[in-house]
Amino acid sequence: MSSISFGSSSAAIGLDIGTDHVRVAQVKPVGAGFELSGYGSVEIPMGAVVEGEIVDVDAVSSAIKELWRRSNVHGKNVAIGVANQKVIVRLIDLPFMERAELEGAIQYQAQDYIPMAVEESILDFQIIGDYMTPGDEHMMEVLLVAAHREMIGNAVAAVEGAGLKLTQIDVSSFAIVRALMGMGQPVLASSDDSAAIGVIHVSSGITNITVVDRGVPRFNRISSLAGNQFTQAIANVLNLTFDEAEALKVQVGLPDVESGVSDVPECVDPSLVQPVQDSLEREVNKFIAEVRRSLDYYLTQTAQVRTIQRILLTGSGAQLKNLAGYLEKGLQARVEVGDPFAFVKPSSAAQQVAIADRYGSVVAIGLAMGGLQS
Numbered sequence: 001m002s003s004i005s006f007g008s009s010s011a012a013i014g015l016d017i018g019t020d021h022v023r024v025a026q027v028k029p030v031g032a033g034f035e036l037s038g039y040g041s042v043e044i045p046m047g048a049v050v051e052g053e054i055v056d057v058d059a060v061s062s063a064i065k066e067l068w069r070r071s072n073v074h075g076k077n078v079a080i081g082v083a084n085q086k087v088i089v090r091l092i093d094l095p096f097m098e099r100a101e102l103e104g105a106i107q108y109q110a111q112d113y114i115p116m117a118v119e120e121s122i123l124d125f126q127i128i129g130d131y132m133t134p135g136d137e138h139m140m141e142v143l144l145v146a147a148h149r150e151m152i153g154n155a156v157a158a159v160e161g162a163g164l165k166l167t168q169i170d171v172s173s174f175a176i177v178r179a180l181m182g183m184g185q186p187v188l189a190s191s192d193d194s195a196a197i198g199v200i201h202v203s204s205g206i207t208n209i210t211v212v213d214r215g216v217p218r219f220n221r222i223s224s225l226a227g228n229q230f231t232q233a234i235a236n237v238l239n240l241t242f243d244e245a246e247a248l249k250v251q252v253g254l255p256d257v258e259s260g261v262s263d264v265p266e267c268v269d270p271s272l273v274q275p276v277q278d279s280l281e282r283e284v285n286k287f288i289a290e291v292r293r294s295l296d297y298y299l300t301q302t303a304q305v306r307t308i309q310r311i312l313l314t315g316s317g318a319q320l321k322n323l324a325g326y327l328e329k330g331l332q333a334r335v336e337v338g339d340p341f342a343f344v345k346p347s348s349a350a351q352q353v354a355i356a357d358r359y360g361s362v363v364a365i366g367l368a369m370g371g372l373q374s
């Protein structure tokens with residue numbers, strides 16, 4: 001039985017360090033639910049975080065300090081998320097053993113499953129369950145997480161450099177799933193939902209693709225095809241600065257995939273609409289192919305599901321006009337926008353900022369929820 005604390009003042013803080021923004025969410029239990037008591041977001045200088053990895057530790061520390069000055073969060077203990085090419089999540093099948101034995105064995109087993117040297121990695125695992133094979137072998141399913149030690153070291157340094165204490169490191173995709181679908185054991189509340197769900201979180205430097213199957217995130221891939229790449233494509237085609245292309249991307253977006261109708265404000269030069277949409281369409285088609293490859297890969301790895309019919313879409317980049325319609329058509333799946341406030345209700349103090357950033361807030365909220373669990 002998990003316990004619920006009524007009116008407890010205990011709260012957890014999630015800190016999401018991204019390419020464009022650092023975001024913070026403070027969550028506390030209230031009654032039978034949870035409240036987002038504090039929220040904030042500040043911009044990070046370009047180049048300080050590249051494809052989910054911290055490159056300039058000092059710049060990130062300064063941005064975090066600024067975030068604490070500007071948002072109504074209270075406390076120094078934080079949970080952060082990692083999502084980049086140096087953190088790997090794999091679902092593996094091993095002969096059944098007790099947890100204590102697995103703790104010793106995982107060091108030796110892991111190298112077969114991860115493309116990084118085990119000596120340079122920090123390993124963690126979660127036992128998902130056990131089962132009997134048709135040949136009567138007792139097996140277990142283990143979710144293995146490996147993260148590059150140096151990459152984690154930079155994250156720790158950035159947090160400590162801001163005068164905070166890092167109490168938990170989470171995989172960002174787990175946080176996304178937790179925020180959108182709830183938290184239970186081991187990661188999700190309802191494991192009886194037999195249909196696999198794809199979760200796509202598009203931000204600026206990375207897209208996080210996850211498959212949740214039988215209540216557990218069983219697959220995760222990080223792609224660098226994300227918002228910045230869409231912007232860069234427009235900048236290249238029209239020979240514009242990144243900032244000019246960014247503004248056009250947001251204003252023009254894609255047309256409606258069925259009717260071809262666009263929703264473009266009058267201030268935009270009409271001669272630019274077509275080239276912007278053509279380059280966005282090219283990028284989005286690449287994006288769809290990438291997502292499809294990931295989902296297909298997952299489907300070839302499992303005998304349990306044949307298709308993924310439902311997709312939850314989040315992340316600031318998901319606001320690209322008509323992206324959901326393009327994905328729906330391209331992936332032949334129902335695409336819904338994920339709700340970061342499904343399980344955590346913003347307090348009146350946090351409401352305004354959080355709702356304005358509802359697409360971008362998912363990771364920070366999920367990280368804070370994870371911090372409450374432990």
Ligand SMILES: Nc1ncnc2c1ncn2[C@@H]1O[C@H](COP(=O)(O)OP(=O)(O)OP(=O)(O)O)[C@@H](O)[C@H]1O
Pocket residue numbers: 017018019020021022049051052202203204205206207226227228231246249250315316317318319320321360
């Ligand atoms: N209305 C909009 N239409 C299209 N794209 C948008 C819109 N609003 C924001 N974006 C895009 O979202 C991206 C910014 O996302 P966000 O701030 O969440 O990134 P991040 O979390 O800092 O980075 P990371 O990729 O490292 O997680 C940018 O590419 C931006 O262009």
Ligand SMILES: [Mg+2]
Pocket residue numbers: 016017018019203204363
């Ligand atoms: Mg992000």
